[in-house]
Amino acid sequence: MEMDSIYLIGTFIVVKLIHLHQVTTTIGYGSPNKANTYSVHGSALGAKEVDATRKNLNWSHEPFCVPEDVKGHWSRHVKLGAQHEAKWQADLAAYEKKYPQEAAEFKSLISGEFPAGWAEALPKYTPESAGDATRNLSQACLNALAKVLPGLLGGSADLASSNMTLLKMFGDFQKDTPTERNLRFGVREHGMGAICNGIALHGSGLIPYCATFFVFTDYMRGAMRISALSEAGVIYVMTHDSIGLGEDGPTHQPIEHLASFRAMPNMLMLRPADGNETAGAYKVAVENRKRPSTLALSRQKLPQLAGTSIEGVEKGGYIISDNSTGNKPDLIIFGTGSELEIACKAADVIKKEGKTVRVVSLVCWELFEEQSAEYKESVIPAGVSARVSVEAGSTFGWNKYLGYKGKAVGIDHFGASAPAGILYKEFGITVENVVAKAKEVM
Ligand SMILES: *[C@@H]1O[C@H](CO)[C@@H](O)[C@H](O)[C@H]1NC(C)=O
Numbered sequence: 001m002e003m004d005s006i007y008l009i010g011t012f013i014v015v016k017l018i019h020l021h022q023v024t025t026t027i028g029y030g031s032p033n034k035a036n037t038y039s040v041h042g043s044a045l046g047a048k049e050v051d052a053t054r055k056n057l058n059w060s061h062e063p064f065c066v067p068e069d070v071k072g073h074w075s076r077h078v079k080l081g082a083q084h085e086a087k088w089q090a091d092l093a094a095y096e097k098k099y100p101q102e103a104a105e106f107k108s109l110i111s112g113e114f115p116a117g118w119a120e121a122l123p124k125y126t127p128e129s130a131g132d133a134t135r136n137l138s139q140a141c142l143n144a145l146a147k148v149l150p151g152l153l154g155g156s157a158d159l160a161s162s163n164m165t166l167l168k169m170f171g172d173f174q175k176d177t178p179t180e181r182n183l184r185f186g187v188r189e190h191g192m193g194a195i196c197n198g199i200a201l202h203g204s205g206l207i208p209y210c211a212t213f214f215v216f217t218d219y220m221r222g223a224m225r226i227s228a229l230s231e232a233g234v235i236y237v238m239t240h241d242s243i244g245l246g247e248d249g250p251t252h253q254p255i256e257h258l259a260s261f262r263a264m265p266n267m268l269m270l271r272p273a274d275g276n277e278t279a280g281a282y283k284v285a286v287e288n289r290k291r292p293s294t295l296a297l298s299r300q301k302l303p304q305l306a307g308t309s310i311e312g313v314e315k316g317g318y319i320i321s322d323n324s325t326g327n328k329p330d331l332i333i334f335g336t337g338s339e340l341e342i343a344c345k346a347a348d349v350i351k352k353e354g355k356t357v358r359v360v361s362l363v364c365w366e367l368f369e370e371q372s373a374e375y376k377e378s379v380i381p382a383g384v385s386a387r388v389s390v391e392a393g394s395t396f397g398w399n400k401y402l403g404y405k406g407k408a409v410g411i412d413h414f415g416a417s418a419p420a421g422i423l424y425k426e427f428g429i430t431v432e433n434v435v436a437k438a439k440e441v442m
């Protein structure tokens with residue numbers, strides 16, 4: 001297969017990362033009095049010990065001096081590197097002559113371009129489309145995008161069948177099958193995130209995604225933070241995103257996770273509510289090659305909500321429905337993900353009582369914050385202080401949009417083991433409770 005070369009890049013990185021050997025080191029090597037002690041870990045050696053170390057290592061050169069023989073030793077790589085590069089360029093030119101189409105694809109990949117019109121491949125939904133879990137809608141997006149984005153590849157921490165992250169037209173990526181695109185990471189979340197960081201940062205145009213339950217981000221938070229810090233555009237597909245996952249219980253139910261990733265710099269935290277919003281989340285995640293995206297997706301079935309759109313998701317927050325005039329609703333209800341439906345239903349109840357109500361989807365706070373002041377005012381007018389939010393997660397952070405008067409409906413304690421419907425009712429994440437809170441603030 002001529003495409004091998006492209007996927008070999010990925011093989012190389014993955015194999016390299018998987019076969020890291022254990023290395024034994026001595027901290028502070030060469031320091032006669034401090035080597036192998038904690039004191040070299042956190043503080044400088046000090047002038048006296050530096051002198052002793054120089055003597056011990058037989059190092060007679062001035063500080064910051066690179067002796068000629070050392071320089072010569074390392075500089076030989078410059079020439080070698082130039083030779084390797086020239087050979088690579090010649091190979092590529094020969095390849096291009098023989099396989100112009102594949103070479104064009106390869107070049108567009110390594111230059112980081114997306115194929116024209118790629119986003120058209122994202123599935124579209126109408127309010128009449130069947131309801132589904134956003135994890136299922138996510139699988140539809142991944143499979144649609146795999147057809148148009150040759151660089152998209154990924155997998156899960158042994159949960160492909162419950163995470164819905166399998167690229168159906170591809171097999172497993174292995175040593176002997178490098179053109180396949182499903183990576184089997186095994187049950188090791190941190191390694192999975194680290195491997196994806198390597199793939200993203202290699203700069204070969206590959207777009208890595210990885211998946212597990214949202215709560216297990218705790219096992220790979222270090223890798224996720226490195227994605228954010230290192231500007232690695234990894235797509236984190238995080239399913240089972242709330243107490244709505246049901247019977248697995250509190251060990252599997254994320255509570256503070258949305259808030260924690262909203263607090264992480266350079267991380268896009270997206271919580272789509274239905275098909276259009278899931279497609280929008282993927283559009284954002286693919287386009288952001290220098291920011292990782294975390295997609296929080298539901299296990300439970302959700303309806304397609306009138307008013308959702310890809311364009312709305314790209315703005316981070318937008319109006320789903322509104323029956324006010326002059327940008328002055330009596331009430332604003334915010335929702336995200338699986339609770340946007342509750343927000344819409346609560347709005348219907350309150351409208352029937354003769355009030356004007358606006359429902360806002362705050363699917364990605366970071367993107368909303370980047371919008372113009374005019375846009376933000378058009379969605380959340382400063383003059384309207386009657387505000388309620390509903391989200392099946394920690395209420396921490398919602399004051400930013402609710403202000404002093406607003407009320408948050410959420411869950412600020414650990415969950416429990418029961419079917420989703422029972423848990424939502426027990427913990428008050430219901431239409432009735434949103435309506436009650438709305439009446440307190442109006
Ligand atoms: C999804 O977006 C399209 C295009 O903006 C729109 O026509 C459609 O009604 C939306 N679907 C839903 C469920 O809101």
Ligand SMILES: *[C@@H]1O[C@H](CO)[C@@H](O)[C@H](O)[C@H]1NC(C)=O
Pocket residue numbers: 131132133136299300301302
């Ligand atoms: C999600 O997809 C799976 C497998 O196709 C299916 O069994 C399940 O019913 C779907 N979930 C929902 C909530 O529609």
Ligand SMILES: *[C@@H]1O[C@H](CO)[C@@H](O)[C@H](O)[C@H]1NC(C)=O
Pocket residue numbers: 323324325351352353354355356357
């Ligand atoms: C908003 O909807 C409610 C219920 O349908 C209605 O009573 C009210 O007049 C509407 N307001 C506007 C401005 O359309």
Ligand SMILES: CC(=O)N[C@H]1CO[C@H](CO)[C@@H](O)[C@@H]1O
Pocket residue numbers: 158159160161162166
């Ligand atoms: C652990 C697990 O569920 N593994 C499954 C992942 O999905 C693939 C494809 O559906 C199955 O073959 C695995 O058994």
